[in-house]
Amino acid sequence: MTAIERLSLNQWTTRRWSVREAVDGCVRHEIPAIGLWREAVAEHGLAETATLVTDAGLRVSSLCRGGFLTGPDRGLDDNRAAIDEAAALGAACLVLVVGGLPGMAPGGARGPGFSRDLADARARVADALTALVPYAAERGVRLALEPLHPMYCADRAVLSTLAQALDLAEPYPTAQVGVVVDTFHLWWDPEVLTQIERAGDRIASYQVSDFLVPLPADTLLGRGMMGDGVIDFHSLTAGVEAAGYRGDIEVEIFNADIWTADPDHVLSTMKRRFARYVSGCVESG
Amino acid sequence: MTAIERLSLNQWTTRRWSVREAVDGCVRHEIPAIGLWREAVAEHGLAETATLVTDAGLRVSSLCRGGFLTGPDRGLDDNRAAIDEAAALGAACLVLVVGGLPGMAPGGARGPGFSRDLADARARVADALTALVPYAAERGVRLALEPLHPMYCADRAVLSTLAQALDLAEPYPTAQVGVVVDTFHLWWDPEVLTQIERAGDRIASYQVSDFLVPLPADTLLGRGMMGDGVIDFHSLTAGVEAAGYRGDIEVEIFNADIWTADPDHVLSTMKRRFARYVSGCVESG
Numbered sequence: 001m002t003a004i005e006r007l008s009l010n011q012w013t014t015r016r017w018s019v020r021e022a023v024d025g026c027v028r029h030e031i032p033a034i035g036l037w038r039e040a041v042a043e044h045g046l047a048e049t050a051t052l053v054t055d056a057g058l059r060v061s062s063l064c065r066g067g068f069l070t071g072p073d074r075g076l077d078d079n080r081a082a083i084d085e086a087a088a089l090g091a092a093c094l095v096l097v098v099g100g101l102p103g104m105a106p107g108g109a110r111g112p113g114f115s116r117d118l119a120d121a122r123a124r125v126a127d128a129l130t131a132l133v134p135y136a137a138e139r140g141v142r143l144a145l146e147p148l149h150p151m152y153c154a155d156r157a158v159l160s161t162l163a164q165a166l167d168l169a170e171p172y173p174t175a176q177v178g179v180v181v182d183t184f185h186l187w188w189d190p191e192v193l194t195q196i197e198r199a200g201d202r203i204a205s206y207q208v209s210d211f212l213v214p215l216p217a218d219t220l221l222g223r224g225m226m227g228d229g230v231i232d233f234h235s236l237t238a239g240v241e242a243a244g245y246r247g248d249i250e251v252e253i254f255n256a257d258i259w260t261a262d263p264d265h266v267l268s269t270m271k272r273r274f275a276r277y278v279s280g281c282v283e284s285g
Numbered sequence: 286m287t288a289i290e291r292l293s294l295n296q297w298t299t300r301r302w303s304v305r306e307a308v309d310g311c312v313r314h315e316i317p318a319i320g321l322w323r324e325a326v327a328e329h330g331l332a333e334t335a336t337l338v339t340d341a342g343l344r345v346s347s348l349c350r351g352g353f354l355t356g357p358d359r360g361l362d363d364n365r366a367a368i369d370e371a372a373a374l375g376a377a378c379l380v381l382v383v384g385g386l387p388g389m390a391p392g393g394a395r396g397p398g399f400s401r402d403l404a405d406a407r408a409r410v411a412d413a414l415t416a417l418v419p420y421a422a423e424r425g426v427r428l429a430l431e432p433l434h435p436m437y438c439a440d441r442a443v444l445s446t447l448a449q450a451l452d453l454a455e456p457y458p459t460a461q462v463g464v465v466v467d468t469f470h471l472w473w474d475p476e477v478l479t480q481i482e483r484a485g486d487r488i489a490s491y492q493v494s495d496f497l498v499p500l501p502a503d504t505l506l507g508r509g510m511m512g513d514g515v516i517d518f519h520s521l522t523a524g525v526e527a528a529g530y531r532g533d534i535e536v537e538i539f540n541a542d543i544w545t546a547d548p549d550h551v552l553s554t555m556k557r558r559f560a561r562y563v564s565g566c567v568e569s570g
Contacts, residue, residue: 101515108498116517122475151436153473154498154515164475188438190407190449213393213439217502230386230439232401 003279004271008033008061010207010252011040013270014263019044021263023056029267033059033248035207036089038082050089061248062144062180062205063091069128070099070121070158072113079132086141092247093144093204094136095180098125100155108155121158126168129177137176144204145169146180149188151219162186162195169202178204181240182252184211184223187231196239203245208233208278209253216256223253225269226277233277241282249278288564289556293318293346295492295537296325298555299548304329306548308341314552318344318533320492321374323367335374346533347429347465347490348376354413355384355406355443357398364417371426377532378429378489379421380465383410385440393440406443411453414462422461429489430454431465434473436504447471447480454487463489466525467537469496469508472516481524488530493518493563494538501541508538510554511562518562526567534563 009031011022019040026034034053041049041063053060066082068075079096086094100106101121103114115121129143136143145165148157159165162179169177179202186192188211196203210229215222226233237249251270258266294316296307304325311319319338326334326348338345351367353360364381371379385391386406388399400406414428421428430450433442444450447464454462464487471477473496481488495514500507511518522534536555543551 104498104515116515118472118517119520149436150434150473151500151504154496160473161475187403188435188445190446211439213389215436215504219436219500219504230389230401232403235404 003282004275005032006247006249006279006282007031007271007274008035008059008248008250009267009270010035010062010064010250011037012064013251013253013258014266015259017263019049020052023052023058025263025267026058027056028264029271031267031271032057033061033250035062035064035250035252036060036091037064038085041085041089046085046088053089059248060089060091061250063089063094065095065097066143067097067157068099069096070102070124072102074124074128074131076128076131079128080135083132083136083139083141087139091141093142093178095144095146095205097146097148098157098159100153100158104155106155118153118158125159129168129172133172133176142175142178142204144178144180146182147185149185161189161191162199163191166195166199166202174201178202180205180207181236182207182209183231183233183236184209187211187236193235193239196236196243200243203240203243204247205250206240206245206247207250207252209251221254221256223255225253225258226251226273234281237278238281249274249282288567289560290317291532291534291567292316292556292559292564293320293344293533293535294552294555295320295347295349295535296322297349298536298538298543299551300544302548304334305337308337308343310548310552311343312341313549314556316552316556317342318346318535320347320349320535320537321345321376322349323370326370326374331370331373338374344533345374345376346535348374348379350380350382351428352382352442353384354381355387355409357387359409359413361413361416364413365420368417368421368424368426372424376426378427378463380429380431380490382431382433383442383444385438385443389440391440403438403443410444414453414457418457418461427460427463427489429463429465431467432470434470446474446476447484448476451480451484451487459486463487465490465492466521467492467494468516468518468521469494472496472521478520478524481521481528485528488525488528489532490535491525491530491532492535492537494536506539506541508540510538510543511536511558519566522563523566534559534567
């Protein structure tokens with residue numbers, strides 16, 4: 001086996017592909033794992049997707065995404081549905097993007113109940129976890145808390161650092177609540193290597209994409225193919241390895257140019273860049 | 286005295302005003318302090334500016350800015366010049382924006398020697414401080430390390446959190462090396478209140494502006510007038526007060542709309558918003 005056998009395609013990287021096309025693409029390019037998105041799975045059908053990935057011999061490295069726990073209703077029903085879906089797909093984890101300030105939609109629109117009380121929003125996340133963890137544990141689903149870059153704190157995730165994610169996860173067994181280490185979100189953090197070491201087997205997912213400078217007008221799309229931005233993947237990947245993580249490494253890129261490019265070309269580039277920037281310091285699967 | 290007597294206009298907020306116009310504006314609006322920028326001071330003349338602000342009875346709450354210590358030559362000569370200027374102006378501190386990755390210009394252009402080695406860039410800052418602090422101390426100038434929002438880590442400042450700034454400052458007396466607490470840069474940090482408390486009399490400058498969501502296409506201009514964005518100024522200001530800071534509170538806003546607005550209108554709004562969002566929890570000067 002080679003390190004490439006830990007590569008996973010997060011399907012948002014080839015966003016215009018359906019689940020079937022993405023699965024076929026993985027098989028064609030010998031990529032052994034896929035990170036699925038709920039919207040795409042719903043379109044193809046949950047049971048049909050489970051069968052499709054199993055028949056293709058792919059691992060499901062993650063399901064994206066639950067979360068948005070900071071709003072008025074905390075979204076618990078939708079999160080329970082997401083947990084059920086992750087169980088049906090045999091996903092290694094359900095990624096949780098916890099949500100921004102109460103009453104603020106992704107993109108910044110303010111709705112009823114908008115509040116600037118960040119500490120309260122963060123407390124709501126901890127509170128929602130107490131409701132969701134037992135449900136997920138019963139179904140064998142590992143929740144994965146994803147800290148997002150601080151520029152998304154207000155409208156997407158009040159969870160901004162790995163330290164904060166680990167503090168939230170700490171009350172629970174590592175098999176029930178893990179964390180996502182995403183290079184785009186965390187590369188700048190002076191504490192990131194210390195916290196990756198602290199995380200140890202809390203690491204449920206390792207996601208890679210580069211940080212582009214300057215950012216595009218829509219900052220959500222500021223991710224790039226590894227090598228196109230400013231991140232030193234070696235130190236982060238070596239840290240994740242040293243922490244003991246041996247799971248799949250997902251490439252998740254939100255980028256307007258990559259979304260309009262030929263997905264087969266994207267997958268070829270992704271494999272080449274993965275080999276050049278990431279897999280040099282990982283053990284084979 | 287009222288809390289408004291701790292208000293300072295950072296002159297970049299009314300960027301198209303010359304030093305003379307900004308000083309006149311402060312006098313006209315009864316704003317007792319000003320944060321000056323080196324470019325504007327050079328245009329008016331250093332000695333002339335010192336005389337102008339003294340005659341107007343204004344305090345110089347800061348001089349912006351030295352720094353950019355991570356490049357090939359570490360910019361030491363230019364920083365010594367900035368220190369001399371801060372001394373001549375009697376500025377309360379010289380703000381240091383430490384610089385991004387080596388070989389990357391503000392805005393992201395890559396030059397010779399571009400490196401992704403963030404740890405090395407951060408070490409360069411510590412190294413440059415050892416050269417600059419004695420020079421500043423001899424001239425009675427307090428250096429103020431400013432952590433910038435993590436979205437600027439690559440191209441403007443590898444100093445991203447207050448904790449990191451305090452670690453850098455720690456080897457030096459508080460009178461020689463302080464830190465800047467800027468709401469725009471730090472509001473998201475789960476550790477910010479703890480670190481403000483830790484900072485105590487390290488706080489050399491407190492700067493306020495709001496964080497806009499969504500950010501504009503040029504993320505550098507994502508600051509807004511207090512109340513227009515997502516920041517809860519009360520908790521941050523109360524923390525800075527509890528830490529013992531009794532200096533001026535500067536309003537520093539980079540914003541295309543504010544820069545094109547009538548500066549007198551900007552100052553009126555600024556005073557009103559300062560009273561509404563900030564000064565309610567500060568002691569009078």
